[in-house]
Amino acid sequence: MINSLFLINASGDIFLEKHWKSVVSRSVCDYFLEAKEKALEPEDVPPVIHTPHHYLISIYRDKLFFLSVIQTEVPPLFVIEFLHRVAEMIQDYFGECSETVVKDNMVMVYELLEEMLDNGFPLATESNVLKEMIRPPTILRSVVNTLTGTSNVGDTLPTGQLSTIPWRRAGVKYTNNEAYFDVVEEIDAILDQSGTTVFAEIQGVVEACVKLSGMPDLTLSFMNPRLLDDVSFHPCVRYKRWESERVLSFIPPDGNFTLMTYHVNAQNLVAIPVYVKQSISFFESGSGGRLDVTVGPKQTMGKTVEGVVVTVHLPKTILSINLTATQGSYTYDNGTKLLVWDIGKLNPQKLPNLRGSLSLQAGAPKPEENPSLNIDLKIQQLAISGLKVNRLDMFGEKYKPFKGVKYITKAGKFQVRT
C-alpha cells in the first residue's frame, strides 16, 4: 500500500513528506526529479516511475507534484485516485491548493494526511468525515480556540465512519434548507481545417450543493434520461433504481459534491456551437506569413455564446506579429509564443475577426508544424446535449426545501486544426 507521500513544487523542492510505514529517505525522489528534468513540460512527467526498490506514482496538479512511494504491487489507479483526493482535500480545507497554503497549515495538513491513510490503507477520505475529526480553519474558530484553549480536533467518533452512508453525518441542521444542482457540460472536439468534426464528445457533470437538515432522501429525474448511457455516480446514488427507472435516488452528502458524471459521444448528438474560419500561412521564402481568424456562432440553440477566447501556440521561429482584432483584444507572449485573443460575446451580426502579418526570425525556414487553435467559450442556461432536469422530490423530512437547477455549457478540449 501507499508508503510515503512527498509534495514537490514545480522547481523540484520537496516541501512536505509523510510516511505511513517506515521512513523512506527523500533521496528516492531523485529518480523522479531526473525524469522531471527530461520532460519538456511538467505535465509530461510519466506518472509511474520504476526505481530499484520502489515505485513512484505521481500526479501533477495545481503546479504541484504529489508523489507517492509504493513498495508492493498496488493498483496504480488506486494510488492516483487517492492523490487526487489529497489535492481536493487541501483545496476543500484551505480554499486553494498551493505551496504557500500547505506551508501555512503544515501541521493541519499533516494531521489530515494521518487521518486519510492508516498503514497505507485509506481510512477517512470523505470530506464530511474528515471535517468532523479535524475542523477546517475559520477566522472565528481560531479566535475562539486561542481564547478558550479548545482545539479543532474532534474527540468523538465521526458518525459517518461506520454507517452504510459514510458520506453523510448525522444531526445536520440548517435554517434555510436548499438544494441546488448545476448541469455543466464540456464539449471536447477536434475540428479539421475545413471545419469538419473529426471527433466530438460531451463530458457532463451534475454538481450539487445540498444544504438540507436531517436525513433527506432525494429523487432527481430527467426529461430525457435516454441520453445518458454512460454514467458514473457518487456512491450515494442507488444504482438499482437507476437501472430500473432511470431516476437518481440518493441520500445526499452534506454540502458540495459531484452527483454524477456522464458522457455523450454519439456524434450526431454533439452540437458544435461555433465555427472558425482560419488561415495561418507562411510564405515559401520563409520571411513571414499571414494569419486570419474569424469566429462565428453555429448551433447555439438560440443562446448567446460568450467568454470566447482563441489561443494559438505559434511556431518557435516567429519573431514578431502585427495583428488587428475587430472585436476584443489580443495578447502575445513572445517568450512562449502564445497568442491569446479574448473576444468575449459573439455577435452574429458582426463576426469578430483577427488578421495581420507574422514575421519570422531572420534566416529561419518555413515552419513545419501547423499551429492548432484552442477555443474557449461559455453558453449560459444551456446543456448542449439537451439534457433537462424534470423534477426533484424529497422524502424523509417534513420541511419544504428551496430547489434550483442551473445549466451551463463550456468548451473543454476544443481544438481546431490548421
Added chain:
Amino acid sequence: MTDSKYFTTTKKGEIFELKAELNSDKKEKKKEAVKKVIASMTVGKDVSALFPDVVNCMQTDNLELKKLVYLYLMNYAKSQPDMAIMAVNTFVKDCEDPNPLIRALAVRTMGCIRVDKITEYLCEPLRKCLKDEDPYVRKTAAVCVAKLHDINAQLVEDQGFLDTLKDLISDSNPMVVANAVAALSEIAESHPNSNLLDLNPQSINKLLTALNECTEWGQIFILDCLANYTPRDDRESQSICERVTPRLSHANSAVVLSAVKVLMKFMEMLPKDLDYYGTLLKKLAPPLVTLLSAEPELQYVALRNINLIVQKRPEILKHEMKVFFVKYNDPIYVKLEKLDIMIRLASQANIAQVLAELKEYATEVDVDFVRKAVRAIGRCAIKVEQSAERCVSTLLDLIQTKVNYVVQEAIVVIKDIFRKYPNKYESVIATLCENLDSLDEPEARAAMIWIVGEYAERIDNADELLESFLEGFHDESTQVQLQLLTAIVKLFLKKPTETQELVQQVLSLATQDSDNPDLRDRGYIYWRLLSTDPVAAKEVVLAEKPLISEETDLIEPTLLEELICHIGTLASVYHKPPSAFVEGSRGVMHKRLPARTGSGEGTESPDMGNTAGGSAPEAATSIIPSQGDLLGDLLNLDMAPQTTTGPTPPTSGMQMGGMDLLGGVLDSLLGGDIGGSPAMGVGFGAAPAVMPASLSAPVGGGLGDLFDLGGGVGMPMGAYIPPKTVWLQAMKAKGLEISGTFARRAGVIQMELVLTNKAMSIMTDFAIQFNRNSFGLAPAGPLQVLTPLGPNQTIEVSLPLSTVGPVMKMDPLNNLQVAVKNNIDVFYFSCQYPISMLFVEDGKMERQVFLATWKDIPSDNESQFQIQDCHLNSEAASNKLQGSNIFTIAKRTVEGQDMLYMSIKLSNGIWVLAELKVQAGNPNYTISLKCRAPEVSQCVFQCYEAVLKN
C-alpha cells in the same frame, strides 16, 4: 495565524527553546511547542533530540495534543527504542478507554511504532480490539494485524491473529470486512503460496454483499480479492458478474478498473452463445471510454490496460476508435499510448480515418510523438493490407517534407513494408535514394542499406551508394556495419562483375579491421561461402525471407492471459508478469524494466536481428586463431549434435544460443534438408550407400565439411525427407509451437517433431493422438518428452509410427489430423505427410510380374504427369528414387530417350507401377503411373517431384 510561524525561529538555540516550551506548565504553550516540533519534522528536520520531552506530553486529555505526540512517536520511536517503552503504558491504558476513537487511535499508533519491544506489549490490546464491540475499532485492529505481520510475521502466526482476521471476513460490518480483506491480501503477498484467502462460495457471497455497502477503497480490495477466485461453473460465474457489473458506474476509476478485471476474467467461463455474454461485452465499453476523460495520469494507466483488453477482446472497443484520437494538449505519455491503441484497433473499416489522423500527427511539434506516428503508419500498412498503398503514398508525402527525423522514420518503416509486400512498392526506391545523405541515425541508415542491397538489381548506382557508406565504415554502429556487409555481398551476388573490388574491401574491413565478433563471424561466413560455393552462397544470402506480420508486436497469448488477470496492477502498466519484477515477496529487489512498447523492433529483418549469440563470447575471449580454425571450431561446436547424432534433441540453452548465432544463415544454407540430417541415411544403412565423391573427399577443416554436406544434399544418399514446416503456430496454441516432418528410417516411419515453448510457463505432460486416416497411421508409442519444456526451450522428438491404426479415407489422401495435449490444453492441427513414407523396402517387383501387372491394370487407371526443370540424368534419378524405396526394375533406351520402369509398394500392399521418360538435354520428364487404386497416383507423383527436385 498560520503554521509558517513555526519556521521562523531558525536561530541557534531552537532546540533548547523548544525543550523549555515543551516542559512548560501551560497546556496551550505545550501544544504550540509540539506543533513546532511536528512542523520541523514534516520538512525533514531532525528533532529526535526532543524525544523524552515530547513523550512527556503524551498523558493528556487533549485529543489534538495526543495525536500530535503520536505523530511524533511514529516517526522517531525507531531511533529511540528504549525511550519508546515509556509510551507503552499510555497505549495500553488508552486501549481500555471508553471512547472508541481513543481505543482505535491507540491500537493504530502502536502498530506504527516499529520497535520489537513494543510489539510484545501490543499483542494483548490487539486481541481485545479485534473483538471490540465497536466496528470502528475492529476495522482499525484488522489493519494493525497487517502492520504487525510486517514487523514480526512469526509472532502474528503464533498468536493466532491470522485466524481472527479470517473470521473478520464474516463480520457484520462491511467496512470491517473490507479492511480484513485488505489486510489479508497484503499478508498473502509475502506468502505467495499460503492459503490465507481461502475463497469458497460462502465467503464469496459475503464479499459480494459487503461490496455493495463498503467504501470505494474497500470495494477495490474486495474486487481484487474476488478476481482470485475461480467459479465452479458458468452459472456461478454469471451470477458474480451480474453482481459486479454495477461497479462499472462508480465514480472512482480504480473501482471501475478492478471491476473490469473481474468481468474480463470470469467472462472466459461464460459460453459465447449466451445472451448475457453479449450484454456484458456491451457494458464494458462505456466505462472504459469514460476513464479516458479523467485526469491524464488516470488516463495513462487506463490506456495501458485498454491496450491489453483490445488485444484480448478487440470487439469491445472496435467502434470507439475516435476516443483514442490524440488531442494536442494531451501529455506526451498519453499521446504515445493512444497511438498504440489506434493501431491495434485499425481495421479496414476505419483505416481511412486513422491514416488521416496519423498524417496530422506527423506534422506536430513533439519529435518523439511524430516519430511514433510515422511508425504507426507503417504498422497500419502491415496490419491492414488494403491500406498498404495509401500508407506508402502517405509516407512518401512525409518524405517530401524533408524534415530530417520524419524522413528517417519513414525509411525504417518502408523497409518493413517491403518485407511484407515484396515486389509491390519498389517504385518508390528512387525517392528514398534521394534522401540518402540526410540519414544520420543508425536505424535509418541500416534500413536504407538493407533496401539498397535487397534491390541492388533495380538501382543502377547501387555500388556507388554502398561505396559511399563504406568510407566511414569504422565509425558506423554495429547495426549499420552488419547491414552494409550483407548488402554488399548481396550486391556482389547480383552484379558480380563490377563489384568484386567492393566486396573484397568490405570483407577485409569486417574480418581484419574489426573488433566486433559478430561482424567478424558474419564476414568469415560470407567469405568462405563465396570462395567455396558461389551457388550455395546465392541460395543462402538471397534466400527468400519470411513475411513479417502485425503479430510481431502483439503480446504473446499466454502472457496476455496472465496480464488480463492482473488488470489494474503495476504488472498491467509494465506489461510484464508480476513474477518478472516482484521476486517472491514484497519490497524485494525489482529488476530494472523498460516499459514494453510496441514500437517496430519486432519487425526487424532476421539478418539484422541475429547478432548476439551464445558462442560469441567464446570467440571474443580467445585470441583469434587463423580464420579457418576459428570458423571450423565455431561451426563444429554448433553443428555437432546435428550432423553426428541425428535426432538427439538439443535441449540445453547453450546449444540453442549457438543455433541462434548461425540462425538464418545456416538454416537457409542447408536448405532445411539438414534438419532431417543427411548423415542419417548413412547411420541407418537403409539407403544405398553411394556416397558422392565430394562427401568422401578429404576436407580442410570444419567449414569445408559443412559446406560439402550442404552441397551433398542433392545427391542420392537417403530417403527424401521434406523440410520441416510449422504445423501448429504458437499463437494458436497458447505458446506451444510445433513444426515437423516425416521420415522413413530402416523401415520405420517416424514423425519428427520440434516442440518449442514460446509461452512464459513450463509445459509438461505431452501426449499425442491421431485421427483415423487413409493409411492407418498411428503412433507406435507414447510421445517421449521426458523433461518439462521450459519457456523458450525447444525439444526435438521422433515418434515412431505404425500403419495398423483405424482407417478412414481422407481428403487429400495424405492428410493427417493430430491432437497434442499438454498441461495447458489440447491442441489440434492437421498436416500432410509425403506418401513416400509408406513405400516399403521390399517394393522391388520381379520383371515378369511387372510386365504382367502393367498389362493387367486397365489403361483407365493410368495417369500421366510432367516433371519440369529436373536436371538429373536417368542414372542419378534412379539412384535418388531408390533412396525413397522407388525401385527401378528395368531401363530401356529408345531414340536417345531413357525409359525407366519402376515399382512401388505401399505399406497397405497397394502396388504402383511407373514408367519414367528421360530425354538427355531435356529438363522435362514424363511419368506414367498405373495402379489398381488410381487415387494414390496424384500423391505418388508429388513424391516423385519432391524427391527428384531435392
